[in-house]
Amino acid sequence: xxxxxxxxxxxxxxxxxxxxxxxxxxxxxxxxxxxxxxxxxxxxxxxxxxxxxxxxxxxxxxxxxxxxxxxxxxxxxxxxxxxxxxxxxxxxxxxxxxxxxxxxxxxxxxxxxxxxxxxxxxxxxxxxxxxxxxxxxxxxxxxxxxxxxxxxxxxxxxxxxxxxxxxxxxxxxxxxxxxxxxxxxxxxxxxxxxxxxxxxxxxxxxxxxxxxxxxxxxxxxxxxxxxxxxxxxxxxxxxxxxxxxxxxxxxxxxxxxxxxxxxxxxxxxxxxxxxxxxxxxxxxxxxxxxxxxxxxxxxxxxxxxxxxxxxxxxxxxxxxxxxxxxxxxx
Ligand code: DP6
Numbered sequence: 001x002x003x004x005x006x007x008x009x010x011x012x013x014x015x016x017x018x019x020x021x022x023x024x025x026x027x028x029x030x031x032x033x034x035x036x037x038x039x040x041x042x043x044x045x046x047x048x049x050x051x052x053x054x055x056x057x058x059x060x061x062x063x064x065x066x067x068x069x070x071x072x073x074x075x076x077x078x079x080x081x082x083x084x085x086x087x088x089x090x091x092x093x094x095x096x097x098x099x100x101x102x103x104x105x106x107x108x109x110x111x112x113x114x115x116x117x118x119x120x121x122x123x124x125x126x127x128x129x130x131x132x133x134x135x136x137x138x139x140x141x142x143x144x145x146x147x148x149x150x151x152x153x154x155x156x157x158x159x160x161x162x163x164x165x166x167x168x169x170x171x172x173x174x175x176x177x178x179x180x181x182x183x184x185x186x187x188x189x190x191x192x193x194x195x196x197x198x199x200x201x202x203x204x205x206x207x208x209x210x211x212x213x214x215x216x217x218x219x220x221x222x223x224x225x226x227x228x229x230x231x232x233x234x235x236x237x238x239x240x241x242x243x244x245x246x247x248x249x250x251x252x253x254x255x256x257x258x259x260x261x262x263x264x265x266x267x268x269x270x271x272x273x274x275x276x277x278x279x280x281x282x283x284x285x286x287x288x289x290x291x292x293x294x295x296x297x298x299x300x301x302x303x304x305x306x307x308x309x310x311x312x313x314x315x316x317x318x319x320x321x322x323x324x325x326x327x328x329x330x
Contacts, residue, residue: 004119005045008111009318011036014235016242019199039315044093044112052088075137079117110137111144131162147319172317179313182285184257191283201250232278239280263287
């Protein structure tokens with residue numbers, strides 16, 4: 001039996017990853033830049049054993065179906081190949097999220113699985129190699145290997161596409177991100193399907209690629225200067241540009257729901273009233289608000305004029321991947 005366990009935190013992109021140039025290797029069309037957060041994380045343990053006759057995957061105590069297990073198996077194959085070990089595995093993942101709905105992320109999940117495999121199979125991977133491996137599970141997972149501000153260099157091959165820390169002199173410790181949970185009944189378009197459709201059909205996709213290269217530079221300059229307004233403005237603008245590409249896809253789609261718009265408008269209003277805060281959204285209706293730690297209490301109070309306390313969760317900068325002791329050694 002080969003056992004390993006690891007914890008990874010989720011990350012939210014300030015400059016988004018949106019589009020792949022290689023689906024199998026998960027090579028992105030553009031660089032992206034994120035902030036790793038402390039409030040949401042995944043702990044995953046993996047055991048490889050000669051005695052197992054198939055891969056199994058349990059998430060939050062529930063054994064997962066064939067489709068979810070196939071994605072994990074595909075990833076395990078990469079780890080097995082690296083180790084030269086043919087055994088099946090059992091994967092057990094637990095998502096730690098402050099409130100139930102819609103905040104679990106594939107980024108923390110696949111990063112934790114990469115870490116657990118590294119431990120179990122004693123692969124001895126460096127952080128850079130862990131980032132490359134996690135990327136193969138889910139693109140955004142390559143950024144969750146690291147804490148704080150992280151840039152994913154798109155690269156051009158398996159070994160040249162990985163994330164690394166953006167030097168920030170601990171500025172992220174002064175920042176926060178408030179999550180506004182929006183419940184809506186719409187059927188989801190996964191980020192994987194959404195970006196694929198956009199790359200293939202959106203008239204705005206070329207414009208996105210031009211803009212994102214500039215936005216990355218602006219964001220990095222803002223981090224170097226600890227310029228919150230500049231970072232916030234480029235974060236909000238970049239998110240809007242990503243979402244604009246979906247409206248020009250065929251068939252068109254959007255992740256926005258009426259309450260997402262309500263949240264965006266509220267953030268703009270709070271800003272007009274003098275508190276610096278900026279929104280971003282990913283492949284779902286929830287709205288995330290980048291702000292400074294010193295303003296969190298006032299911004300939460302203002303957001304509570306429109307949203308319930310249960311809808312609001314505050315996160316701060318989080319750490320990179322951590323390996324954990326297995327509690328029970330079978
Ligand atoms: C909108 O990393 O979930 O959150 O690589 O297909 O697994 P796959 O996609 P995923 O996409 C994340 C897209 C995003 C933006 C971002 O996190 O950069």
